[in-house]
Amino acid sequence: MIVFSLVLWVKTFGFPTEDGGPALVPLLWIFWLILLSVAILFFCFSGRIDKDPKRGRIFFLGLGVGLVVVYYFAMDYLGYFISSFLFLATAMYMLSYRKPLTIFLVGTGWVLFSYLIFYKLLYIQLPLGLIEDFL
Structure with missing residues (x-):
């Protein structure tokens, strides 16, 4: 590396x-x-490293990879902000986090952070998708 x-x-x-x-x-x-x-x-x-963990559930690895692929392709249609919110909410739920308010706040916080820092402050053009006419 x-x-x-x-x-x-x-x-x-x-x-x-x-x-x-x-x-x-x-x-x-x-x-x-x-x-x-x-x-x-x-x-x-x-010598300060733990042994490798036992084999886990490979299904969830495939599900996670599939989620990332769907997120990638959804960005063109839904836009970065909507697809990022949905990706974070789905990933948190998939990883057994079940507090809806926290999931909503984390997703919303990331979208606001991304909008303010990347879109407004750094002028990075993110795919807007459905909300292109509103921004």
Whole structure:
């Protein structure tokens, strides 16, 4: 993972280097990939890592992957905000969280955070889908 991160880092040399430009986000991801990979290596070689857990229910893994795929394709039609709310609510329910008010507040909080930070502050164009005429 560290070698892969370094290869990606070299690829960013061709990106524009203005403050907050296109090279910033990949560099942040690469930084965290390298840092966390080094931490995992440290824990592996120091012997402070737990044994692998027993095999779980593979059905829920497939269900989770399916949910992510549906979320990806739903973004074009429903838009980022609606599909993110539905994705979070469904994922929380699927992971056995059953408090409707908390599910609603977490989903709504994420949508508001995304709208204010990404859409309004950073001017990142997110797929709007059904609500395109309202924003």
